[in-house]
Amino acid sequence: MACDMEIAVIGAGPAGLAAGLTAARLGRRAALFEHRAIGGQIATAAHIDNYPGFPSGGSGPDLAFAILDQARGHGLEHRGDEVKAVRVEHGHFTLATTGESVRAGAVILAMGSRRRPLGLVRESELSQGRGVSTCATCDAPFHRDRPVTVVGGGDTALDEALCLAQHCSRVTVVHRGDRVRAAHPLRSRAEESERIDFIAHTEIVALLGEETLTGVRLRDQTTGEETDWPTDALFVCIGGIPNSELVRDLVDVNDVGRIVVDPLCLQTRTPGLFAAGGVRVGSTRKVIGCVADGCVTAGEADKFLGQR
Ligand SMILES: Cc1cc2nc3c(=O)[nH]c(=O)nc-3n(C[C@H](O)[C@H](O)[C@H](O)COP(=O)(O)OP(=O)(O)OC[C@H]3O[C@@H](n4cnc5c(N)ncnc54)[C@H](O)[C@@H]3O)c2cc1C
Numbered sequence: 001m002a003c004d005m006e007i008a009v010i011g012a013g014p015a016g017l018a019a020g021l022t023a024a025r026l027g028r029r030a031a032l033f034e035h036r037a038i039g040g041q042i043a044t045a046a047h048i049d050n051y052p053g054f055p056s057g058g059s060g061p062d063l064a065f066a067i068l069d070q071a072r073g074h075g076l077e078h079r080g081d082e083v084k085a086v087r088v089e090h091g092h093f094t095l096a097t098t099g100e101s102v103r104a105g106a107v108i109l110a111m112g113s114r115r116r117p118l119g120l121v122r123e124s125e126l127s128q129g130r131g132v133s134t135c136a137t138c139d140a141p142f143h144r145d146r147p148v149t150v151v152g153g154g155d156t157a158l159d160e161a162l163c164l165a166q167h168c169s170r171v172t173v174v175h176r177g178d179r180v181r182a183a184h185p186l187r188s189r190a191e192e193s194e195r196i197d198f199i200a201h202t203e204i205v206a207l208l209g210e211e212t213l214t215g216v217r218l219r220d221q222t223t224g225e226e227t228d229w230p231t232d233a234l235f236v237c238i239g240g241i242p243n244s245e246l247v248r249d250l251v252d253v254n255d256v257g258r259i260v261v262d263p264l265c266l267q268t269r270t271p272g273l274f275a276a277g278g279v280r281v282g283s284t285r286k287v288i289g290c291v292a293d294g295c296v297t298a299g300e301a302d303k304f305l306g307q308r
Helices: 014-025 040-044 060-073 136-143 155-165 184-192 287-306
Strands: 005-010 030-033 077-079 083-089 092-097 102-109 113-115 147-151 170-174 196-199 202-208 215-220 226-230 234-236 240-242 273-275
Touching: 005 014, 005 092, 005 287, 014 030, 014 040, 014 060, 014 102, 014 287, 040 060, 040 136, 102 287, 136 155, 147 155, 155 170, 155 184, 155 196, 155 234, 170 202, 184 196, 273 287
Parallel strands: 005 030, 005 102, 030 077, 102 273, 147 170, 147 234, 170 196
Antiparallel strands: 083 092, 092 102, 113 240, 202 215, 215 226
């Protein structure tokens, strides 16, 4: 039976966008499925400063839309549907989506990851616009001239802190190590900011407030001492959970749910099913690495289809 498309790409973060662009440039009938913002995580990244060729950096959304426009120019179809299930049937893949079901000869999984919650009591309740957030770009203006807190010590935490520092009176970054582990340029910019300060070897053990968040309880990991810290909002940036649940019966995953792939061709244990970017084991989880994965997987999917 003929397929609706040759290559289906799930997810329009940097990996999926680059996969869609490469597949379309190779002349394949390709479609990109994304039900949320184009760009995935970079849709909220105010400043990407490690992408080659852009020494002054640039905005995440601008980069994402530039790749999408380029890909569409080569014939990539963008569908605003969520993929709900992937099945292998009679030598092709069937994707059940929130729109119509489609058949594809090869599939590239580029579903990335979602933010990991702290796992504290009332966190999900307070995440409904009541003081706990995972998106500084979206929510910073609601806390103008107010003190806010960021939890986490990686690149994302400092990117969020720098964004918040443009709006909020004080940004406190709470992290567990001696020093934040973010990349040097981000760390320097955050350390130089007059509005950002750091609380080291500390974790957040409770969220305070009734209707909305009014503070967090900090625990010093060295002394065990607990302190209530008033804050207008908490931004949670403690890593991600890979979005691999969709294909758990078709792929192997590691202990944290990242998809296992052949390290050379990025194919999963199911022939014709490839994984790119942050959803796979061994990803750099940097934009440049995800883009490279997109390019590799589309090239391998093209070869796979050519050998059938
Ligand atoms: C605030 C912030 C700043 C950052 N800054 C930098 C930086 O400066 N430099 C850098 O190198 N990295 C940066 N990163 C990290 C970088 O953005 C990620 O590593 C990268 O976006 C991962 O790309 P990805 O394509 O694998 O997945 P993601 O970006 O996570 O995108 C995955 C996409 O798949 C979609 N999806 C998932 N499941 C489905 C489904 N079933 N159907 C349809 N679509 C689906 C999601 O909606 C999402 O849009 C930053 C991240 C954040 C959050």
